[in-house]
Amino acid sequence: MSFDRLRYELLLMGRRVLWTPVLVMVCFGLFAGLLAYLKVNPNRFLLAGLEMFLPLAAGIIIATVVTQDPAIELQLTLPKLYRMTTLRRLILIVCWSTCIAFASSGILSLLNLWYAPQQVQSWAIVLQFFAGQLAWLSPLLWFAAIGLCLAALTHNTTAVTTLLSGIWLLETIFSGYFVSTNWLQPIFLFPTTLTPSIDFWLANRIELLVTALVFLLAGYLLLRNTEGLLKGSSEE
C-alpha cells in the first residue's frame, strides 16, 4: 500500500477510529490513578484494559468500518477488489491498536505495573514481557476477526456490536464455566485478568490465534457477497 493510499484510508475512516483505542487506555490509566490513590493495586485493572476492553473496542470499530462505507457502490465498481480494501483497513486498525497496546504494556512494565500470567512468571524477564503480550494480542486478533466475519455476514453494525458485546459479557460472567469445560477452553478470551493461575494459558493464547485466523478467512470469503454489502449499507 502506497503512503498516499495509507493516508487516505486513515483520513476516510476518521479521527475517531484512531482516537478511540488511545482514549480507552488513557481512561484506564486515569482510573488506575484513582485506584492507586484509594490504595488498591491497579495492576490487574490495567491489564483488564489491555486484554478485555481494547480488543472489544477494536472489534466494534472494525464492524463499523466494514458495514458503513458511504461510497460502497463506487468501491464495488473499482478494479481494486473491495474485500482487499476491507482487509487493508482491518490491518490498519489492528496495527494501530497493537501499537497502542504495546506502548501501554511497555509503560506498565517500566512502572512495575505489569501483571504477568502465572504460567510465564518463572521465565526470564524479557521473555516474560514478550510472551505476556499474547495476553492482549490474542483477544485483539480474535475480536478483529470475529468482527469482520459477523460484519460480512450480517451487514449490520448494530447487530455485530450487540453480538460482540454479548460474547464479551458471557465470557466475563461465566469465566469459571469456560475454564472448567474442555471444549470451551480454546475460546476463553480473558484468562490473564480473570483466571491468571490456569496452567493452559499459553496453549489458550495460541488456540485463540488459530481460531482468529479461521474467522479471518471466513470473513474474507463472505466479503465476496457484494450484493449483500450494497443492500446492507441502506438498511435500518
Add this chain to the structure above:
Amino acid sequence: MSQLAIFSGVMRYEYRMQIRRRSLWITYAVFMLLLGAILFGNDSSTIYKIIVHPGAVPLSEAVVYWATIINYHLPIVVGIMIADRLPRDRRTKVQELLTTTPATLSARVLGKYLGSMLGAISPLVLVYIGSIVYILYQTHNIMAIPLAIAAFATVALPGLLFICAFSLACTSVMWVPLYQFLFVGYWFWGNLFPPNRGIPTLSNTLLLPLGGNAAMGFFGVQSSNIDHATVMQGVASIVLLLGIATLVMVALLYLLKWQQARQ
C-alpha cells in the same frame, strides 16, 4: 392536532420500526442461544436448578429470578439497539422533515423514547412470558401471574427505562460505536462487578439497574450483589432510577433545542 395524539402516533410508529428490525430478533436469538448453552450446560449451578425445577423453590424466588435473569444480560441488546435511533434521523435526513411539522420536539422525543424502548424489549418480554408460562405449568399456581407482573414492573422495568434514556441521549453528543462500547463496559462495571475487589462500583448501590434492591427489598430474593435491602431501599432505588432517567430526557430535550437553534 393535539400533542398527545402526536406523541401516541410517534410512539406507535417507533415501536413498529423497532420490532421490524431483523437484527433485533436475530441478535436476541443468538444471544439467548449462547446464554442457554452456557446455563443448560452447567447443570450443577443454582440458576439451572431454579430454571428447570421452579417448583423446588418458593414461587416468588422462581419468578423474581427470571425477572433478574432477563435483566442480567439481555439489556445489553436493548441499550445498543436504542443507541442509533436519534443519529439515524440525521443520517436518513428525516430530521429536517420532522422539524417542519407542528409536532413539538418533546412529543417526538418522548414518543421515540417510549416507542423504541417498548420495541426493543418486546423479545425480552416474550422470553419472560414464556418463562412464567413454564412456571405456571410446573407449579400450577395462578399467583405466578400477578407476581410476574409485579416483579417485572419493579425489578426489570425501572432499569430498562434508565438505560434507554442514556442510550437515546448520549449518542446526541457521542459517536454511536463509542457509546455502545462504553455502555458494555458500564453494564459490567455498574451491575455485575463484585464490590469486594477493592475497585469502586455501582453494583451494590441504589443505582443498580439490575433491580437487585427491589428484588431483595420487596421479594426477599438475592439475585445480584445486593445481599440486603429494605422495602424503602427498594422504593428509593426505583425512584432514583426513574428520576435520573427523567433528568436525562429533560437534558436531552434542552440539548436538541439548543442544537436546533444553532443551525
Add this chain to the structure above:
Amino acid sequence: MHIYVHQLNKVYRGDVHALNNLELVIPSGMFGLLGPNGAGKTTFMRILAGIMQPTSGTLHVGDYEGNTEKGRIAIKRFLGYLPQDLGVYPDLSAREFLDYMGILKGLEDRTMRRRRVEHLLEVVALSNVANRKLKTFSGGMKRRVGIAQALLNDPQLLIVDEPTAGLDPEERIRFRNLLSELGGDRTVLLSTHIVEDIAQTCQNLAIMKSGCVIFQGTVAEMVHEARGKVWMVTTQGLKPEGNFTVVSTMNMGTTVQYRIVGDYPTRGEAVLIEPNLEDGYVWLMREQHLFQRMPVA
C-alpha cells in the same frame, strides 16, 4: 466498444423479477436508457458495472464476459461509473477524494494521477473549491465530483445513472454538454427518466419497462413512432375527451391548450402536430399498457 446482452434475468428475493429476458445491443457512442421508475435500469447498470451478478443470461462488454469474476475485474479496469445515489467520504476534500479514487482505479504514478485530478477538477469547474471537504458541497457539486471520478481512468465504458437528477437548469446543461463531448469511440450509457437529457445528447436509445426492452432504435425512429398521434387541442376550459394521454396543459387566459398523444379526441378541436421525443416515449408506454391489457386469444 459494443455491449451484447442476451436473455439477461435478475430475480430478487421474494420472486421479484427486476430483469426479464433482457435483450439489448449497445453500440459505441452515446446511448440512452429510458424507462419509468422500477423498469430495471439501475439493476441492469449495476450488473454491467459488476456490482451484481445476473440470475441467468449472458453479457459481453467488448471482448470480455460480464458473467465471470475475471471478466468483471477486466471490465472494471476501463469502466467509469456514476451511480444514482452517489456516496462520498465527507471528511475528504474533492481533490483528496479524486486522488484516492485514482489510486483505487490503478493510477499508480503519483505525478500523472495528480495531473489528471487537476485537469478533471478544471473540466467540472471545481478547481476553486478543491480543498473544501465534501461534506460542505451542495448536491450539484457532489454530482460534478462524481462525474470527475468516473473519468479518472479515461474509461472506454462510462455508465451514468440519473446524472442530472436534482440539478438546476444551468448545471443540467453543463452536464449534458460534458457527456456529449465524451461520446465518440467511448460507449456512454446514460440512464434517465428525463427525456430531454437523451434528446440533447444521444442518437441511439432503448426504453425499458418491467425488466425488458420495449423499444430500441434511434431517436428519430422513436419520434417517428408517435407521428400522426400527437395533437394540439384547444378548448374553452373543458378537458378534451377520448383515448389519449395529456402530455401538457397550457392556460392561455380564455382558452386552454392541451398537447395529447393518442387517438383524435371525441371532444374539442384538434390539430395534428410534429411529435418530439417525449411524445414518442408516451406513445410507446401507452402501446405497452394496451398490449398488456389485451386478452390473450
